[in-house]
Amino acid sequence: MRSDAAAADRLGASKLPFRVPGGLRGNWMPLAILVLLVAITGLVSPEFFQVTNLLNVARQASIVGVIAVGMTFVILTGGIDLSVGSILAISAVVMAIMAEAGYPLIAILPTVIALATLVGVFNGCGVALFGIQPFIMTLATLVIGRGVALRITDGGPQEFFLPNGVVDFLGSGGIGRIPGPLIVFAVLALIGWAVLRHLSFGRFLYAIGGSQEAARLSGVRTKRNLIGAYAVSGACAGIAGIMTASRLSVGDPTAGNLAELDAIAAVVIGGTSLMGGVGGMPGTVAGALLLAVVANLLNLAGVSPFDQQIVKGVVILAAVLLAGQALRSRSKAARRTPEGAEGEGTSWSKAEEET
């Protein structure tokens, strides 16, 4: 069968007219909105395009973006992770305390990330092994985690002093004028994209999001893959915590409050379905950038912070509605072709010729 397939590989490959860029299928709408918005912004306030401002936008998008990278893994399985803001806070606080206790950065970073991953595994176990609904499980972790962060710092922010190039890079520095957080975001998004697209683990998450029972009956070990997804989300939130703490040299136990909502918004605006199984990393990146651009535009336009909230909510609604509509019309078009062809020799062979 395999040699058959290999022979047909050459045949089939030549038949494909063009390749849709990986992961972008169905996700072009958020990108289109982003481009449109940038164009309008540029017209309204030219200072948007000043390099300083653009880098500022990117920096703002980075921390939410890093969380959203992990969130994408979880939402693809049809789940949700509400605990990321709390994981961020715990990570920031633990980093600050370890730094004050004199641990070197080389010990701090792996410890904090491992801890954050462990919290993710805790979420995953609740969901996969005990059948707790993801919303409830991660809501509980959100509450517990915030409590833990407040407890270990006794409620106040924990300042720390860690003169280190890496901390500087993760917080407010960068390479040349490119902000460090943006580089971290870009690298993590790239890794996330590669895992989702080119590793079986990623494919299994799409499969589980499509139908957990079908995945199980195909031999996919659904439980450990689910736990893996929550672990990735936890790890990303932990990295976001390190970035947050590094920026101000402070471990704030209230940091990352409501960050989960921005991250979820970024993922969903990016065309990843909350039902699971559809979407991907490019959309998430676009979604995170879109949110930051909107915030920046409103700032430049001098809109009050209260009105900004309202506009942001409306933008989220509009983006999701438009993306959903684009997806629907696309799948309708796709359905028309093969079914019209079914059982009708002429139209089928015509479709064959076209491809």
Add this chain to the structure above:
Amino acid sequence: MTPARLEMRSISKRFVGVQALDDVSLHVDDGEILALVGENGAGKSTLIKVLAGAEHPDSGEILIEGEPAGIQTPLDAERHGIATVYQELNLFPALTVAENLLFRSYPKTRGFINWRGARREAEQFLQSMGMDIPADRRVAELSVAERQMLEIAKALHRQVHILILDEPTAVLGGQDVDRLLEMVRSLRDHGIATIFISHRLEEIFGLADNYVVLKDGRPAGQGSIADTSSDALISMMVGRELEGFARVPTQRDDDREALRVEGLSREGVLSDISFRLQKGEVLGVAGLRGAGRTEMARAIFGADPIDGGEVAVGGRAVALRSPTDAIRNGIGLVPEDRATQGLFKNLSTAENIPMVALAAAGLSAVQPRAERGVAAGYRTSLDIRVADVTAPVGTLSGGNQQKVVLAKWLEAGVSVLILDEPTRGIDVGSKREIYGIIRGLAKDGVGVILISSELPEVLEMSDRILVMRQGRIVADLDGDEATEESVMAHAVGGGSDVVGATDVGAVVEATAKEEEG
């Protein structure tokens, strides 16, 4: 002569590609139980849906007491005193018995529901029906039999004249069946006209007054139960032709065992399932809905837990605790519900096909380009009609989706493949191609288990046929000698050669008497 309580006259209904009902007539009087019988897919369900106002016939009319009744909606049917108890029960599990029973007609005091009164009313009503179900118990806590009876009680609470029961006993065990049948009999004595659908001939002979047989949507016989026999009924039900198909025996390799199952059991679902499957053999599994065929397939595949029994693959005993274990041992399953269990509709053809192989490989790299190549290969070899293998597989037709599911297993490589209703809802052309694929697998030495409700399909494809009934294998027939009649007789348990084996005493006696006479 007074007109019948209910008369259906020349009802026809066509769905795309299928004549579901073709000139079907029947009538039921007050105090009569009419048995509606036929194979799976004979049109019974469509007929009662027409009566319940859920489907509109293309032609024909429904008369209630001689008057044309324009039944357009389920509400119309209710107004005419027609109540239907479907197999899938329509109860609210989180509400109590009383809340379900009186739904939409709660007693009220000044606009507020009087719960104490409701409970009292429900208790009295249930008592008058001779049912001892506590009115304040949540439906979720009731047994299946109790729910079934509550559903009937709910129907009766709304002043019914005509009661339709769609396979009410299919999910019940011995004693519960007796209780339910007793209840139906007492309803008849109270003058209610009943249409009773059942596959179990023993019940029909113990209960019904008259019968109507449907085959392929056409009336295949009707009359008085007293004037017929179970063999006669079976011969009216069967006899369909399988379109465009001629039997070719597969090559059996008698020396090499592909799969052996011994004493497989699961409480209340499967009991003592034992059989052997040779390499290159197609083993058909026949039986009625609810006979335990799908459950057997899932148990062998490790998808459901078992209470006891052994499975050996290629002569080696293996423990199959999960589908992953089964796949590792070379067993594959094409599940009954293609849409939610066989396929990932969110993924493309190219992403679906390697799934089993990928899962078996554990953490590994995915090469989209190579996947598209593999998919293109199967598109050619299995003739999958898809213009773009990167389009979501949900956009394909049923037959092509099933080919994708098969490709998933071909790509993984299996030594035993279990197919559960592989051609359900698939057009004739694709069916033929799927038969070809199955035969090709057997030729390559794969042991195939073919579960199907279509008797002609099982008969034509199988070297041997297992017949299941109530969670057991009741017959192991040679594919060349089996006939639709012999398979059906074992499946319904009413055939002359198995009467002694059934345990529903009184009913069997009635059947046996019938056959002597």
